[in-house]
Amino acid sequence: MKTKSLAFRQIEWWIVTLVFLIIVLVNILSAGNINHRGANHEMIGYFAKIFIPLILFLVFYLFHMVLIPKYLRNKKMGPLIFLSLLIAIFSYVIITLFSIGSKITESPFTAFYFKIMAIYMGYLVWVIFLKQVLTPPKMKDYQSYNSIRLGSIFFFLTLFLLQIDQLVHRSIAFILAFALPSILLVLIYNYFLIYKKRLSGKSKLANFYNVLLMVLFPGFFLLIAMAEGDEIPLLIGLGIGLLIQLVIIPISNLSFDKYLGMVGQIKNLSHKVEVGSANLSFLKSQINPHFLFNALNTLYGTALMENAEKTADGIQKLGDMMRFMIHENQQDQIPLKREIEYVNNYLDLQMLRFENEENLSVDFKLPPTECEGQIAPMLLIPFVENAFKHGISTKNKSWIRINLRCMKGTVHLDLVNSIHPKKTAENAKDESGIGLENVRKRLEHYYPGKYNLSTISNESEYFVHFSLQLD
Structure with missing residues (x-):
């Protein structure tokens, strides 16, 4: 009235x-x-x-x-x-x-x-x-x-x-x-x-x-x-x-x-819509800051040990990632090739960090950036981040194997990383990494019934299989 x-x-x-x-x-x-x-x-x-x-x-x-x-x-x-x-x-x-x-x-x-x-x-x-x-x-x-x-x-x-x-x-x-x-x-x-x-x-x-x-x-x-x-x-x-x-x-x-x-x-x-939007914004904000601090620390250490060439390359990749998180991460959907570029930049920066680690073996296969389709941002990177966070030990043999494929309107990620005894001081809430639970919530929000996410672990390895039907 x-x-x-x-x-x-x-x-x-x-x-x-x-x-x-x-x-x-x-x-x-x-x-x-x-x-x-x-x-x-x-x-x-x-x-x-x-x-x-x-x-x-x-x-x-x-x-x-x-x-x-x-x-x-x-x-x-x-x-x-x-x-x-x-x-x-x-x-x-x-x-x-x-x-x-x-x-x-x-x-x-x-x-x-x-x-x-x-x-x-x-x-x-x-x-x-x-x-x-x-x-x-x-x-x-x-x-x-x-x-x-x-x-x-x-x-x-x-x-x-x-x-x-x-x-x-x-x-x-x-x-x-x-x-x-x-x-x-x-x-x-x-x-x-x-x-x-x-x-x-x-x-x-x-x-x-x-x-x-x-x-x-x-x-x-x-x-x-x-x-x-x-x-x-x-x-x-x-x-x-x-x-x-x-x-x-x-x-x-x-x-x-x-x-x-x-x-x-x-x-x-x-x-409910307002709460959902607020939760989604909060989930995005949870994902955004984590890697920036690690990457900056990595670049700082690299700059102390090496000359400017690698440092410049790392800074360039980090700048591209920051632009991605500031601009594209706020959108509901982005081109799949941009998400893959982000994952690739992340892997390159991590390889700068662990380049001299003799106990670490990293093998990743990524598709060309010409993959077609749209995807919600920051759905792939949390799996890769968790692999590096929980799969690397400076004292024990460690490995990470990543295989990312896109085929006819779908994207598939298979990931295996080694598992090491947890530190007693590690926060129990941080056990699953920064993003897996958030990723599940975002998948339910954007792609209900269109994804498959399964994880398996044994005493030495942690497996992730993720497949998604794109809109």
Whole structure:
């Protein structure tokens, strides 16, 4: 009600449809009042009171649900004016013929048609005025606009009903003019004073307002019955009270439950999306910083021991990796060849670090960087990082074997590294490395049902097989 405009075109359509349906049904059921031995114009009048409302309803549909929405889409004034005049003239001629033939009007000038058109045009102008004055940014929200426009629908509809006493009995028009706003008021009363009170746990207060509503309508008609000395108004009041309690309130409560349930589901889904995005950002941030510090330490040690050539090469690779993490790592998907380039740069830097290690054997096979497809960033590198972190010992024989392949929309990684006794001071939480659990979560987020990740270990080796079907 506050955050956006209600779907008024649909609301107007259903309310007007209900009114015309009641008018047509009442006129059809009035066939018993026709004097079959009377003049032919009585029979013509009977059909006129059926077809004229149907024609007016068709005109409303063409204007309100076809021409105006089409104009709002394409902003072409010419077709709107031409078709509007064509519909107005054609419908006026037909209604006038029915009116004269049934003696609803005595002259070719059908006044009620122009009154109805004037009411409809007045409503459209009033709606434009409300949009200009009561909608954001001139107002902080849509509550005033929605409330006043909703009331305007019933006000202009009442004016319309009071102009068609030639087509429907005036008492029916008054009943409709009274019933529609009354139903709206009952719905508002029920929502704010009964339904919401009961929903917030204030059952006694809700019951009080419900009893007050039960007494209100019968009491009003009781006063009328006492003033006129007639029991019929009292019976009408009791009937209206039963209708409110047995039909309107239960149906409206079901509608409120459904609406609030949908709102709750939307809020819950929005919350889950926000939490998922926050977790994903956090997972990325966990992955990013780890290798930078190790790589910088490696380059620092290399710079002390060697001349500038290797150091420059290492710095260049590290710079490329930093650019990757700052820019491409923040994207949902990147080219697969860029992910492979990142892995290759990482391996080259690690080989600088362990180049003189006699106990270490590293064998890696990477595909050419022309591998096609897109992949979520930082899915491959955590497996390689963990192999170097847990598979290398400066005292014992160590080995790492990496085989990375891409084939027809899939990528496959097989990795084997040696296992060494863990240091007693090592943090137990760090046992699986910085990224494997994060990788599993990201795979479930981006590629549910499209990946296979299995790990096997024995006393001396740790195996990883990972395959992924790319989008």
